[in-house]
Amino acid sequence: MTMERGTKRKRFQESAQSVKLSDVAALAGVSPATASRALNTPDKVGADMRERVRAAAVKLGYVPDAAARALASRRSRTIGAVVPTLDNPIFATGVQRLESRLNERGYALVVAGSDYRVDKELRQATNLLERGIEGLMLMGTEHHPSLYVLLETRGVPHVNTWVDEGDAAHPCIGFDNVEAAVRLTDYLLDLGHARFAMIAGIAEGNDRAAARAVGVREALARRGLRLDDGRLIEEPYGVREGRDGLRAVMAGPPEERPTAVICGNDLLAFGAIFEAAAMGLDVPGDLSVVGFDDTELSSHIPPGLTTMHVPSGEMGALAADYLVNRIEGKPARHRTRVEVRLVVRGSTAPPRG
Amino acid sequence: MTMERGTKRKRFQESAQSVKLSDVAALAGVSPATASRALNTPDKVGADMRERVRAAAVKLGYVPDAAARALASRRSRTIGAVVPTLDNPIFATGVQRLESRLNERGYALVVAGSDYRVDKELRQATNLLERGIEGLMLMGTEHHPSLYVLLETRGVPHVNTWVDEGDAAHPCIGFDNVEAAVRLTDYLLDLGHARFAMIAGIAEGNDRAAARAVGVREALARRGLRLDDGRLIEEPYGVREGRDGLRAVMAGPPEERPTAVICGNDLLAFGAIFEAAAMGLDVPGDLSVVGFDDTELSSHIPPGLTTMHVPSGEMGALAADYLVNRIEGKPARHRTRVEVRLVVRGSTAPPRG
DNA sequence: ATAATAATTGAAAGCGCTTTCATTCATGCA
DNA sequence: TGCATGAATGAAAGCGCTTTCAATTATTAT
Numbered sequence A, B: 001m002t003m004e005r006g007t008k009r010k011r012f013q014e015s016a017q018s019v020k021l022s023d024v025a026a027l028a029g030v031s032p033a034t035a036s037r038a039l040n041t042p043d044k045v046g047a048d049m050r051e052r053v054r055a056a057a058v059k060l061g062y063v064p065d066a067a068a069r070a071l072a073s074r075r076s077r078t079i080g081a082v083v084p085t086l087d088n089p090i091f092a093t094g095v096q097r098l099e100s101r102l103n104e105r106g107y108a109l110v111v112a113g114s115d116y117r118v119d120k121e122l123r124q125a126t127n128l129l130e131r132g133i134e135g136l137m138l139m140g141t142e143h144h145p146s147l148y149v150l151l152e153t154r155g156v157p158h159v160n161t162w163v164d165e166g167d168a169a170h171p172c173i174g175f176d177n178v179e180a181a182v183r184l185t186d187y188l189l190d191l192g193h194a195r196f197a198m199i200a201g202i203a204e205g206n207d208r209a210a211a212r213a214v215g216v217r218e219a220l221a222r223r224g225l226r227l228d229d230g231r232l233i234e235e236p237y238g239v240r241e242g243r244d245g246l247r248a249v250m251a252g253p254p255e256e257r258p259t260a261v262i263c264g265n266d267l268l269a270f271g272a273i274f275e276a277a278a279m280g281l282d283v284p285g286d287l288s289v290v291g292f293d294d295t296e297l298s299s300h301i302p303p304g305l306t307t308m309h310v311p312s313g314e315m316g317a318l319a320a321d322y323l324v325n326r327i328e329g330k331p332a333r334h335r336t337r338v339e340v341r342l343v344v345r346g347s348t349a350p351p352r353g
Numbered sequence C: 001a002t003a004a005t006a007a008t009t010g011a012a013a014g015c016g017c018t019t020t021c022a023t024t025c026a027t028g029c030a
Numbered sequence D: 001t002g003c004a005t006g007a008a009t010g011a012a013a014g015c016g017c018t019t020t021c022a023a024t025t026a027t028t029a030t
Helices: A021-028 A032-040 A047-060 A066-073 A089-104 A118-130 A145-154 A177-190 A207-222 A239-249 A266-278 A312-327 B021-028 B032-040 B047-060 B066-073 B089-104 B118-130 B145-154 B177-190 B207-222 B239-249 B266-278 B312-327
Strands: A078-083 A108-113 A135-139 A158-161 A172-174 A196-200 A232-234 A260-263 A288-293 A306-309 A335-337 A341-343 B078-083 B108-113 B135-139 B158-161 B172-174 B196-200 B232-234 B260-263 B288-293 B306-309 B335-337 B341-343
Touching: A021 A032, A021 A047, A032 A047, A066 B066, A078 A089, A078 A118, A078 A312, A089 A108, A089 A312, A089 B089, A089 B108, A108 A118, A108 B089, A118 A135, A118 A145, A135 A312, A158 A312, A172 A312, A177 A207, A177 A260, A177 A288, A177 A306, A177 A341, A196 A207, A196 A239, A232 A239, A239 A260, A239 A266, A260 A266, A266 A288, B021 B032, B021 B047, B032 B047, B078 B089, B078 B118, B078 B312, B089 B108, B089 B312, B108 B118, B118 B135, B118 B145, B135 B312, B158 B312, B172 B312, B177 B207, B177 B260, B177 B288, B177 B306, B177 B341, B196 B207, B196 B239, B232 B239, B239 B260, B239 B266, B260 B266, B266 B288
Parallel strands: A078 A108, A078 A135, A135 A158, A158 A172, A172 A335, A196 A232, A196 A260, A260 A288, A288 A306, B078 B108, B078 B135, B135 B158, B158 B172, B172 B335, B196 B232, B196 B260, B260 B288, B288 B306
Antiparallel strands: A108 B108, A306 A341, B306 B341
16 A cells, blocks of 8 residues: 655745646736636626637646636635535435536535534534635524624524525525424324324434424314423434334323324334334324425335425525525525425325224 | 525625624734634644634634635535436435535535536546646546646646556556446356346446446356347336336246346346336346445345345445545545445245256 | 727736754753 | 944835726616
C-alpha cells in the first residue's frame, strides 16, 4: 500500500498554476473588465469582442475562481439545506430534486445533517451561512430561535418544508401534518375501527412527528375515542423499531388489542406489518396498518401499504424555485401547500365482526 | 397568498450590513492581522490578546466571510461529491456519513447528481471545481477522460468509491464488484443450482453494475455453466423493475426456468421476491433470490433476503478521511478495500429435487 | 455638418480576509 | 551589563474578480 503525502500547497508561491481572467483578457487583447463582461453579461459587449474573449478563455482552459467572484460580487450562487438525515429515503428524494432543480437554475447545493436536533441544526446552519449560502432550506417548523434571528439579520431567504404553517410566520412549502393524520384516522374510523394504537416517530425535535400524533388524537377525540395507555409509543423511524413498536402496542388480552395501528412513517409501518405476520396476525384481517409518506416500496410490500402519499420530490423542487426566485428578486409565494393524498391499499380493512 | 420581492441587494452600497474582521480588530484595539491570528491560530498570539479579540468577536456577532477567506488563503474547506442519485438508499447512506465525518473535520460538503451519465458527471464536477472544492468523491471507476485530466491539472485530490481498482490507477475505497458477484454466485452454485438468471442494473454508465454481471458470468463459466438467452436482463434499479425483470427471466417452460435469480441490487431483489409471490412461486422453495447491498429492509422482508452486505456508510466516512488527509498533507492510503460479506437469509435454498 | 445621445470600453477601486516581512519587545546567555 | 535570540505584533500587499465611473467611440437627430 502506497502512502501519499498531499501536495501541501505552498501559499503565495508557485501561483502560476491556474490561468486567471487577466490572462484571458491579455490574450484577447482587452481589459479584464471587458473580459469579465464578455463572459458574464455577453449582451453588454460587442459581438466580436465576445467571441474573441470566449475563444481566449477556451484556449487557455480558463476556470473562474468562485471565491474571488463571490467576494467581488457578493453572490455565491450556493444554496444550503439542513436536513435531519439523508438516511430516510423520503428526505433523500427531496434533496435529490432540490439539487437537480438548483442545478438547472445555476446554483450549487451544500447539505448538512441535523440528526433531528435543533442545536445541531443551528450549528450547521451557521456554518453554511458563514460559507456564504444565499438561501436555506429547512425541514419542519421547529427551529432554534437564534436561527431565525440569524437568518433575519443576514437577510438570507429561507423556507420551511414538509410543513404548512397556518400562521405563515415563515415561508413554507408543505402540508398540514395534523390534518393529514386526521384524514388517515378518519378513514380508519369510517372503516369501523374503534380500538387504535399509534407507533409515532420521536416527537422531540421533530414537529412533523409530533403533529401527526396530535392529528390522530384529535380525530379520535372527535368521535369520543382515545388512545389508551400504552397504545401510543414513540420510536425512531426504522423497520426494526416498527417491529418493536407493534409488539409493545399489541400487549394485553386479545379482546382489548387495537384493531388498527397508525404508524408515523412507512418504515415503521413496514416493521409493524412484518411483525404482525411474525405474531401470526393477519393484515388486514386481524389488524389494519397504515403508514405515512408512501415510499417506493409501499405499493409493493404485500398486502400493499395504505398510507398518506407525500410529494417529497415536488417539495424539493418547489423549495429550489422559491429560494432562487427570492434571491433573484422574482415573485415567490410565501406559502405553498402541496397535495398529500390517502392511498388505500391492502393493509387496511374493516375490523372483524 | 402574499408575494414577496426578494431584497435585491444593492451592490457596493449599504455595505454597513455585517461586521467584518477589521471591526473586531478595532474594538479589540489590535491590527486586523492580529485579530486574524487570534481567531485562526490562537497559539501564535498572546493569551490576553486572544481573549480580547474573542470577546470583541462575540460582542459584535462577527461571522467570517468564507469567500474572502477562501480567496486570501486559497482554501475553501469544502469537499464535493458527485453521485449518480440520492434516491438509492445505499448512496444516501454513503453521502450521509461522508457529510458527518467531513463536518467533524471542519469541512462542508457540496453534492451534485450525475444521473448515471458520465457527461453530466463531468459537467457537475467542473461546476464543483469552479466553486473551489478541495477534494472530490466520485462513485465508481468509469469517468469521462477529461475529468481525470481536470483533476490532475488542478491537483485536486479525488477518490473513487464503491470500487477497488486492481491496477490502482486512481485512489479508491471499495471492494471488487466482480469478485463479490463471483462469491454470491458460488454460494448459489454450491447450493446445487444449475439454472441461473440475472436481473442486472443498467451497465451503461455504471461500472459496478457491469462488473457484477461479469462476476456472475465468470463464476458460472468456471463450472461450465452460462446464462442462457433471455436469462440476463438489465433494468434500472427499482422495485417495479425487479418485478418486470423477474417475469422476463422466468419466461419459458417450467422445467427450463432458472432456479436461482441474482439481482443487481436489493431493490431489484425485492421486486423479484414480490413478483415471485404474485406468480405463485415459493421463495426459496421454487426459486432462490439474492440481492446486493443489504439495505435496512433486506433483513426484514420475508423470507429475508440473502444478499451481499456493502458497508456504504463506512465507505463514505473513509472517503472523507482520505480526502481531508490528502488535503492536509497527512498520510493517506491510495487504495482501501472494505469488507463485503455474504449475508445468508431465507430467500435462498438448494433447488428442489 | 454638428450637437446630442447612446453604446462600448478601460482604469481603478475595492470585496474581506490572510500572510509575508519588518519591527518591536522581552528573554536568555556570556 | 550588553548582545544575540525568539516571540508577539503591525503594515501592507495582495488573493482574482466585479463594478463604478469616466472616457471614448459609434449613432442618430437637427
